Amino acid sequence: MPVEPLLPDPLLPDPLLPDEERKRLVAQFAEIAALAGGLAHEIKNPLSTISLNLELLIEDVSEGDSPRDRRILKKLLSLQQECRRMGRVLEDFLKYARAGEPELVPSDLNQVVREFLEFYQPEASANGIEISPHLAADLPEVRLDAGLFRQVLLNLALNAQQAMPRGGIVEIQTRHRDGRVELEMIDNGCGMDEKTLSRIFEVFYSTKPAGSGLGLATVKRIVEVHDGRMLVDSAPGRGTQFTISLPPAHSSPPP
Ligand SMILES: Nc1ncnc2c1ncn2[C@@H]1O[C@H](COP(=O)(O)OP(=O)(O)O)[C@@H](O)[C@H]1O
Numbered sequence: 001m002p003v004e005p006l007l008p009d010p011l012l013p014d015p016l017l018p019d020e021e022r023k024r025l026v027a028q029f030a031e032i033a034a035l036a037g038g039l040a041h042e043i044k045n046p047l048s049t050i051s052l053n054l055e056l057l058i059e060d061v062s063e064g065d066s067p068r069d070r071r072i073l074k075k076l077l078s079l080q081q082e083c084r085r086m087g088r089v090l091e092d093f094l095k096y097a098r099a100g101e102p103e104l105v106p107s108d109l110n111q112v113v114r115e116f117l118e119f120y121q122p123e124a125s126a127n128g129i130e131i132s133p134h135l136a137a138d139l140p141e142v143r144l145d146a147g148l149f150r151q152v153l154l155n156l157a158l159n160a161q162q163a164m165p166r167g168g169i170v171e172i173q174t175r176h177r178d179g180r181v182e183l184e185m186i187d188n189g190c191g192m193d194e195k196t197l198s199r200i201f202e203v204f205y206s207t208k209p210a211g212s213g214l215g216l217a218t219v220k221r222i223v224e225v226h227d228g229r230m231l232v233d234s235a236p237g238r239g240t241q242f243t244i245s246l247p248p249a250h251s252s253p254p255p
């Protein structure tokens with residue numbers, strides 16, 4: 001299923017929009033984005049103070065063993081869990097916001113994948129995930145922000161891992177096809193039905209109890225700032241395949 005933009009992006013030139021109107025929309029968009037980013041930062045600081053104090057309280061109460069202490073401890077632990085969830089959503093939100101500011105440099109995608117695998121391998125093993133990489137030898141360079149792209153790989157891999165709670169295989173492939181550089185991530189996990197599939201790139205859409213729903217929205221945004229395209233193929237019970245295709249950094253000389 002090719003991925004269509006979910007909302008008109010005011011940063012993309014719209015031939016039907018007068019120049020003045022477009023400038024106004026771009027300015028408005030930038031203002032709202034800055035406001036949202038600022039708000040997230042403002043919440044982050046008090047949240048870490050709250051979390052730290054909760055931790056101290058938990059330590060204190062853990063020492064007592066009266067029924068009252070146990071009741072308080074239970075409530076504090078549930079507060080701590082909610083704070084962690086809020087922290088994760090804020091982190092994911094800030095990552096989403098930062099995805100719009102890439103630093104693109106001609107890079108070897110295979111190298112970025114190798115570095116990611118080295119970092120992700122322990123987490124994969126701990127969750128019964130076997131990674132099967134097939135990296136093409138003849139890959140042309142692509143213009144990449146390696147930091148942002150590692151985030152793409154991590155978000156896709158974590159989703160694959162979460163789709164296979166009892167473990168499984170994640171295939172990661174790179175190839176040079178039709179003048180473009182492709183990356184595939186395939187899992188044999190739970191897969192998705194049509195209804196889920198139609199919403200996965202929406203911000204805050206999640207089918208997981210503690211999901212932020214920002215992972216794939218961030219992936220999509222990062223792929224777009226790389227001039228990339230994305231395809232998804234999935235079926236319930238059969239697994240999921242994400243394909244990202246990027247233009248090569250240097251256009252090949254005419255034959
Ligand atoms: N590999 C996958 N297998 C099955 N479902 C997936 C996969 N990747 C994404 N999804 C679905 O897409 C939804 C959105 O994913 P994402 O944006 O990463 O948010 P989150 O992981 O926080 O739920 C998930 O909740 C899940 O339903």
Ligand SMILES: [Mg+2]
Nearest residue numbers: 155159215216
């Ligand atoms: Mg996710």
